[in-house]
Amino acid sequence: MDRTTALEKDKKHVWHPFTQMQTAKDPLHIVRAEATTLFDSDGRTYIDANSSWWVNVHGHGHPYLAQALNEQFSQLDHVIFAGATHPQAIKLAERISSLLPAKLEKVFFSDDGSTAVEVALKMAFQYWYNKNESKKRVIALDGAYHGDTFGAMSIGQRGTFNKPFEHLFFDVDFIDFPKDDARSQALIQAEQILKSGEVAAIIVEPLVQGSAGMRMYDAAWLDAFVSLARKYHALVIFDEVMTAWGRTGKLFAHNFCEQQPDIICLSKGLTGGILPLGLTVATDEIYNAFLHPETAKALLHGHSFTGSALACAVANASLDLFEQPETWDSIEWIEERHRYFIEALKTHPKVKEIGLCGTILRFEVETGEGNNYFSSIRDRAYDFFLEKGCLIRPLGNILYLNPPYCISEEELDKLHVVLLDFLDSL
Numbered sequence: 001m002d003r004t005t006a007l008e009k010d011k012k013h014v015w016h017p018f019t020q021m022q023t024a025k026d027p028l029h030i031v032r033a034e035a036t037t038l039f040d041s042d043g044r045t046y047i048d049a050n051s052s053w054w055v056n057v058h059g060h061g062h063p064y065l066a067q068a069l070n071e072q073f074s075q076l077d078h079v080i081f082a083g084a085t086h087p088q089a090i091k092l093a094e095r096i097s098s099l100l101p102a103k104l105e106k107v108f109f110s111d112d113g114s115t116a117v118e119v120a121l122k123m124a125f126q127y128w129y130n131k132n133e134s135k136k137r138v139i140a141l142d143g144a145y146h147g148d149t150f151g152a153m154s155i156g157q158r159g160t161f162n163k164p165f166e167h168l169f170f171d172v173d174f175i176d177f178p179k180d181d182a183r184s185q186a187l188i189q190a191e192q193i194l195k196s197g198e199v200a201a202i203i204v205e206p207l208v209q210g211s212a213g214m215r216m217y218d219a220a221w222l223d224a225f226v227s228l229a230r231k232y233h234a235l236v237i238f239d240e241v242m243t244a245w246g247r248t249g250k251l252f253a254h255n256f257c258e259q260q261p262d263i264i265c266l267s268k269g270l271t272g273g274i275l276p277l278g279l280t281v282a283t284d285e286i287y288n289a290f291l292h293p294e295t296a297k298a299l300l301h302g303h304s305f306t307g308s309a310l311a312c313a314v315a316n317a318s319l320d321l322f323e324q325p326e327t328w329d330s331i332e333w334i335e336e337r338h339r340y341f342i343e344a345l346k347t348h349p350k351v352k353e354i355g356l357c358g359t360i361l362r363f364e365v366e367t368g369e370g371n372n373y374f375s376s377i378r379d380r381a382y383d384f385f386l387e388k389g390c391l392i393r394p395l396g397n398i399l400y401l402n403p404p405y406c407i408s409e410e411e412l413d414k415l416h417v418v419l420l421d422f423l424d425s426l
């Protein structure tokens, strides 16, 4: 189908995410993808510099993942996951728990990042409920993003994105983002709230807050926050939906920490970013609080596609790729290349707050009007990059790169050059 016809039909019937349909420009019409390259129906190519919304880690159309998917399809596509199990889910659960801290042994399957977070919240609230303890508060960080379902929205930054629903959210205590002077202030705020003894759980995106603009903070602060939560018997949830799978330079962000969580949420790159799958992994201690002769004490939660055999097979294949040294060589190389580029970036008058964590490079464009998701810089940068055959997705005036790990030297250098060209155009 040609582009014009396709876009007419799209406009007539498709409602796109995070999009004001009245003012939005025509979307790209992508018909094929290979490694880091997206192809549109006019034959134009784009480097997928944001890994298709932060999910794609090994590149598009990876032959090894394709093989795993095809083989699984011919064997078993999907089966109800209550009262049935299957080899790929068992294998995945065993592998995931062997990769996570020793106490995290129990894997609950769902569909995406938001559901992985919903499940974590339900586990935390019901854990205390089952133990007959009245702990109902949650502490989250200022600027948090944990997904777009109601529970996940409740624990996220309040604002334009969720204003119409605000009256439906449960109460959450937000503490300052731990940057510079706010580091100790945030811990003081946390302790004040924790002291009440009413906190069921704390939740963080460890080390990098994605939607807040790839904002980075240090592992030592997180260790201190987690220690405080432990002192006052609150559960600790790490939302690693974005930070896992090598993004931060290690397999998981919590690999940089000494203190470990009770619950971890995983999704996005879990399947290499090609099929939706969410996991919520909990300690035996949490799991055991749901064991009881009464059904009502169980975690009565599930989704139609829970434990999809196709998604599990691809996730297992993706884990195989993470066992190959080449994957880690690429991750290290991207970080090094970004670090080298930062030297050029640092001296640019329009650049501030540069951050580098593993494969994620971010900085803020000086606008004279502070940070704003609706900054016009966003559209200018997006269009500028598109024109040069690169697809980015700025968060307001914050620009970042988090490409698939198979990106070539030529492609990464091109992204860096286009960034500088864009800054020079301002």
Ligand SMILES: *Cc1c(COP(=O)(O)O)cnc(C)c1O
Binding pocket: 112, 113, 114, 115, 117, 145, 146, 147, 148, 205, 210, 211, 239, 240, 241, 242, 243, 267, 268
């Ligand atoms: C993307 C994201 C989510 C939500 O995941 P979806 O798959 O989009 O529902 C949750 N938490 C974090 C940290 C994320 O980056």
